[in-house]
Amino acid sequence: xxxxxxxxxxDHEWVKLEDDIAIIGVSDYAQxxxxxxxxxxxxxxxxxxSKGDTCSNIESVKAVNDxxxxxxxxxxxxxxxxxxxxENINKDPYDSGWIFKIKISDSAELTDLLDAxxxxxxxxxx
Amino acid sequence: MNKLPELIFNVSRxxxxxxxxSLNQLPNDLITIDxxxxxxxxxxxxxxxEVETVRHFSNLARLNHxxxxxxxxxxxxxxxxxxxxxxxxxxxxxxxxxxYSPVDLVQGNLKILKELEDWLIELTGMNxxxxxxxxxxxxxxxxxxxxxxxxxxxxxxxxxVLIPDSAHGTNPASAHFAGYEIKEIxxxxxxxxxxxxxxKHLDRDVAALMMTNPxxxxxxxxxxxxxxxxxxxxxxxxxMDGANMNAFLGIVRPGDLGADVIHxxxxxxxxxxxxxxxxxxxxxxxxxxxxxxxxxxRITSDGNKLKVNYFTENGxxxxxxxxxxxxxxxxxxxxLMALGKENISLVAEDAVLNANYIRKGLEGYLDLPYKSKxxxxxxxxxxxxxxxxxxxxxxxxxxNIHPFTxxxxxxxxxxxxxxxTETESKxxxxxxxxxxxxxxxxASENPEHLKNSPHNTxxxxxxxxxxARKLILRWKKSEEN
Numbered sequence: 001x002x003x004x005x006x007x008x009x010x011d012h013e014w015v016k017l018e019d020d021i022a023i024i025g026v027s028d029y030a031q032x033x034x035x036x037x038x039x040x041x042x043x044x045x046x047x048x049x050s051k052g053d054t055c056s057n058i059e060s061v062k063a064v065n066d067x068x069x070x071x072x073x074x075x076x077x078x079x080x081x082x083x084x085x086x087e088n089i090n091k092d093p094y095d096s097g098w099i100f101k102i103k104i105s106d107s108a109e110l111t112d113l114l115d116a117x118x119x120x121x122x123x124x125x126x
Numbered sequence: 127m128n129k130l131p132e133l134i135f136n137v138s139r140x141x142x143x144x145x146x147x148s149l150n151q152l153p154n155d156l157i158t159i160d161x162x163x164x165x166x167x168x169x170x171x172x173x174x175x176e177v178e179t180v181r182h183f184s185n186l187a188r189l190n191h192x193x194x195x196x197x198x199x200x201x202x203x204x205x206x207x208x209x210x211x212x213x214x215x216x217x218x219x220x221x222x223x224x225x226y227s228p229v230d231l232v233q234g235n236l237k238i239l240k241e242l243e244d245w246l247i248e249l250t251g252m253n254x255x256x257x258x259x260x261x262x263x264x265x266x267x268x269x270x271x272x273x274x275x276x277x278x279x280x281x282x283x284x285x286x287v288l289i290p291d292s293a294h295g296t297n298p299a300s301a302h303f304a305g306y307e308i309k310e311i312x313x314x315x316x317x318x319x320x321x322x323x324x325x326k327h328l329d330r331d332v333a334a335l336m337m338t339n340p341x342x343x344x345x346x347x348x349x350x351x352x353x354x355x356x357x358x359x360x361x362x363x364x365x366m367d368g369a370n371m372n373a374f375l376g377i378v379r380p381g382d383l384g385a386d387v388i389h390x391x392x393x394x395x396x397x398x399x400x401x402x403x404x405x406x407x408x409x410x411x412x413x414x415x416x417x418x419x420x421x422x423x424r425i426t427s428d429g430n431k432l433k434v435n436y437f438t439e440n441g442x443x444x445x446x447x448x449x450x451x452x453x454x455x456x457x458x459x460x461x462l463m464a465l466g467k468e469n470i471s472l473v474a475e476d477a478v479l480n481a482n483y484i485r486k487g488l489e490g491y492l493d494l495p496y497k498s499k500x501x502x503x504x505x506x507x508x509x510x511x512x513x514x515x516x517x518x519x520x521x522x523x524x525x526n527i528h529p530f531t532x533x534x535x536x537x538x539x540x541x542x543x544x545x546x547t548e549t550e551s552k553x554x555x556x557x558x559x560x561x562x563x564x565x566x567x568x569a570s571e572n573p574e575h576l577k578n579s580p581h582n583t584x585x586x587x588x589x590x591x592x593x594a595r596k597l598i599l600r601w602k603k604s605e606e607n
Contacts (some may be wrong), residue, residue, distance in 0.1 A: 038594035061590050062533040086595065 001094050007110065008119035009070035014094065015113060022071050025098040026058070026089060029123055034060040037086040042078040043100050049075070051109050056099060058089065069102060071109050077101040130584035131185040135601060138172035144179055170603050189584060191528050197554055199484075201503045201531035201543025202294070202342060204372055204394035207550075211464065212397065212457040221456060225448040229434055236432035239449060240425050242459045243409075249470065250368070250388060251381025252411030256420045258450040262369055263296040265389030265408030266336075270304035271442045272387060272412060272419045273334050273363050279419075279440070282361065284333035290319050292341040292535050294367050306333060313537060317343040317496035321352055328360045334387075338367040339380070342535040342543070344481065344500035346373070354384025363387065371395040372548065373478060373502035376471030386413045395473075396458035405451040407458070421445045476548035477502040480555060484544055487559040491566050495538050502547075508540030513569045513576050515540040520587060521568070521579040525561045 007015045012030035016023040031037070039059040049055045049069045056067040078100045082088060089097040104110075114122060174182070191198070198205040223232045243255045259265035270287070277283050287301040288309050298308045311327055314320040318341065335357055339347045347353070354364045366385040372395045380388045392398045392407035400406065412420060418440040426433050436444075449455075465473070478501045485494070485504040492506035508515040519529035519542075531543035546555055568576050578587060 036591040038591060059594075061594060063536060 003116040007113035013070045031093045035062045037089045043075045073102040073104040142173040144176040196526045198528040199544045199546045201545040206547035208397045212460040215460045216453040216456045251379030253414040254417040255411045257409045258446045259408040261406035262391045262408040266300035269387040275419045286331045288335045293338045297336040316498045317345045332362045334363040336365045340373045340501045344503035345498045350383045375474045392458040397461040398454045398457040407451045407454040480546040503545035506542045517576045521565045523580040524582045
């Protein structure tokens with residue numbers, strides 16, 4: 001996994017592009033802040049969301065955390081394996097901990113995202 | 127410290143029984159229960175003698191922590207001591223009238239309801255109150271339904287409710303249940319609502335702002351008057367969550383500051399027990415303009431007699447059976463009458479004094495992210511410590527102190543939200559400060575001991591993650607091993 005191929009939102013979601021499909025998960029920083037994840041409510045396949053909408057939530061021992069989609073589009077796949085192994089969000093946030101895939105409807109929104117270096121810089125300021 | 131009692135299933139032995147007369151010993155003609163209606167045994171139902179059963183539950187009950195056996199500084203919950211005389215009064219036999227009793231026979235009960243309404247009106251500056259909601263969140267929901275009905279009646283229903291990120295967690299849930307879309311607005315660096323930021327969000331869609339005041343950081347929303355004006359200019363309403371009302375009871379009245387709807391928690395501010403999740407009471411107070419939308423029943427007076435009005439033209443209808451949690455209302459009224467009008471402000475003065483005594487005592491030991499003046503509670507963070515908020519909370523159990531609220535509000539990293547309440551003495555607060563300093567010393571000298579705490583409780587650190595992931599709610603024989 002090369003983080004250089006990932007993009008990040010200021011709400012700590014990551015995006016990995018495969019053509020017009022964006023794979024979305026939460027960053028390593030986000031999983032550490034949330035603590036141990038115990039439950040995830042996944043978005044429904046086929047639903048469309050606008051950028052910034054709450055589309056899923058992750059319950060950790062500390063709190064329930066909203067997941068905002070960093071890009072608009074239609075959900076084309078969700079990671080149902082997280083229902084049985086939500087701990088993958090903690091163990092492997094950038095790979096097996098992916099949450100959903102969205103068919104992006106506005107590629108211009110990609111320019112609002114940060115690259116790995118910019119995100120790291122952003123984290124320093126928090 | 128008491129030990130954890132043996133599982134009741136392990137004390138069970140087939141044949142033991144809690145009653146001394148078995149059905150088999152009775153003459154047949156005495157038994158009038160149809161055999162078909164008798165349940166023929168529940169699998170693995172424990173068999174114990176009566177005294178074993180009593181001991182089992184008494185020993186379990188002894189493991190409870192309550193305000194009556196230790197300090198309980200659970201932020202936001204206002205775990206103040208509830209005077210026993212209130213229980214005594216609520217226990218007066220004749221108070222427990224049947225809810226369908228003719229009004230002529232329950233004038234005293236109705237007077238209790240009316241008097242508490244009048245007290246709350248005077249204390250908050252609102253126009254009228256309903257005592258029917260069962261608890262805070264139920265009150266919030268009722269309040270939002272009133273706002274919805276009001277705006278709908280003006281032909282301008284609107285759809286958005288603004289909620290600051292430092293609000294009580296129930297606020298967005300209540301507004302959502304009342305059919306609104308939620309928009310969160312960020313706090314500024316002083317920990318309060320940013321007036322300019324708020325104004326940016328004010329458009330024709332905004333039905334109301336739900337403001338917790340003082341907010342969950344314990345900070346007074348000092349711009350409340352400007353905020354209510356900005357809302358009203360926009361045709362929006364101000365809902366004030368009054369759960370933290372002990373911070374300025376008898377000092378400031380939300381009605382005078384421009385609140386259109388507020389809720390109070392009798393089980394916080396007015397010294398009635400929290401119970402195990404109930405029964406609570408969350409009265410709603412509204413402005414004159416909104417009073418016609420209050421739920422039924424309404425207690426009215428014709429000059430001589432109190433009446434119960436079950437039908438109003440514009441009300442939102444009924445939100446609970448009968449009159450609310452009546453005996454909770456009795457206790458709140460007893461508390462207020464014992465305190466007396468001239469002493470009400472002491473509640474707030476002492477609550478604020480005690481919280482600031484804790485703040486001063488722990489400043490320099492713990493990080494205080496927001497420096498603004500705080501009222502009835504104070505929120506520290508675990509930044510800069512080599513242990514986490516949870517470790518400190520768990521270690522407090524070893525000292526017979528209920529932990530403060532942890533990890534809330536969310537805008538603070540590793541939040542420790544401490545509310546000592548006004549009913550605690552200086553000695554109790556000093557003991558708490560000394561325990562906290564001991565724990566923080568241990569954090570630097572022997573952090574492992576802290577991370578494995580508690581050590582003196584019936585069970586040590588529980589695996590909360592495993593418990594949450596593998597939820598088992600019911601004992602089954604097969605799971606015993």
